Amino acid sequence: MRDFGYARATDVAATVATLDHGNATVIAGGTELLNWLRLGISEDDNVLDIGAVDELHGITRRGDELFIGALTTLNDLAAHPAVDNGAAALASACRQAASAQIRNRATLGGNVLQRTRCPYFRAEAPLPWACNKRVPGSGCSALTGHHERQAIFGWTEQCVAVQPSDPAVALAALDAQVDVTGPAGTRSIAMTEFHLTQEEAAAQGDPLREHRLEPAELITGYRLTLCPEEGQAYVKVRERASYEYAIVSAAATVRSEAGVIRAARVALGSVAQKPWRLTDIEPQLVGLTLDRAVLMPVLTRAMAAAKPLPNNGFKIVLAARAAVRALLIAGGTP
Numbered sequence: 001m002r003d004f005g006y007a008r009a010t011d012v013a014a015t016v017a018t019l020d021h022g023n024a025t026v027i028a029g030g031t032e033l034l035n036w037l038r039l040g041i042s043e044d045d046n047v048l049d050i051g052a053v054d055e056l057h058g059i060t061r062r063g064d065e066l067f068i069g070a071l072t073t074l075n076d077l078a079a080h081p082a083v084d085n086g087a088a089a090l091a092s093a094c095r096q097a098a099s100a101q102i103r104n105r106a107t108l109g110g111n112v113l114q115r116t117r118c119p120y121f122r123a124e125a126p127l128p129w130a131c132n133k134r135v136p137g138s139g140c141s142a143l144t145g146h147h148e149r150q151a152i153f154g155w156t157e158q159c160v161a162v163q164p165s166d167p168a169v170a171l172a173a174l175d176a177q178v179d180v181t182g183p184a185g186t187r188s189i190a191m192t193e194f195h196l197t198q199e200e201a202a203a204q205g206d207p208l209r210e211h212r213l214e215p216a217e218l219i220t221g222y223r224l225t226l227c228p229e230e231g232q233a234y235v236k237v238r239e240r241a242s243y244e245y246a247i248v249s250a251a252a253t254v255r256s257e258a259g260v261i262r263a264a265r266v267a268l269g270s271v272a273q274k275p276w277r278l279t280d281i282e283p284q285l286v287g288l289t290l291d292r293a294v295l296m297p298v299l300t301r302a303m304a305a306a307k308p309l310p311n312n313g314f315k316i317v318l319a320a321r322a323a324v325r326a327l328l329i330a331g332g333t334p
Helices: 012-021 033-039 074-079 081-086 088-095 108-112 166-173 198-203 292-302 314-330
Strands: 005-008 024-027 046-049 059-062 065-069 177-182 185-190 218-225 231-237 248-257 260-269
Touching: 012 024, 012 046, 012 177, 012 218, 024 033, 059 081, 065 081, 074 081, 074 088, 074 108, 081 088, 088 166, 088 231, 088 248, 108 166, 108 218, 166 231, 166 248, 166 260, 231 314, 248 314, 260 314, 292 314
Parallel strands: 005 046, 024 046
Antiparallel strands: 059 065, 065 218, 177 185, 177 218, 231 248, 248 260
């Protein structure tokens, strides 16, 4: 661990000003940044603690809209009645993330911004292998190495990493908005557009960019619309029952009548460098009965655009089955 400066922010405006004028990185719950500093992933000389910024905390219901402050912890989210009753997929995703101890500290904003768990990226400096995210231009060892957990959508030869956040997948399925504040003012970004796949980043001329935050911008919170007649679910496929990142995951919302889907949204996790919304097939789900045999062919077609690596083609089947299971649970017929 190298030396670094430390300061505490008191409000959003001061935080943005500090980020805009100094070589600093933000610390919230501290469950991720300290690893970045230890491994050499973060090279900033100063850490800005935003834990005392009151306006970034808490959950507020405004009519049919729920606002969640960026510093709300995962455990507080999962235990909040408004989230559990009106955004069940998000509550479930929070409960299944990390361990109970980490969820007591980890914030929603930090979790959504966590970086890939790729072992080539997470190695301690100096790196014993190639990783373009750590050393641009060095190559991607995962392409020909261990890539069983890597992307099947949106990757390039620059990088095949996936975004590992559980809550991010639920937020994408819930059509959440991300509120951010920066030197240019405030704006909102759709959760489905917040992260970038490697292909999207390359098209913008920055192949290693992971999200749409601009320099010195800060996530202040998340907004989502509550829909009481909608069922929701989050399904996580992992190698062990707790404290494990997803191999694949799926979040779904369903509005149904007499076992027939009237509206549905589906997002997949751990298949790309962003939550992967299945927007193309969502209209095809309308009018279908909530039956595994009926839904499986549609979800299988949704995976046709996948381009698996040599050793992770199994993710195609797992993701389709996880999505069907999430739809059935959300529809009340698991």
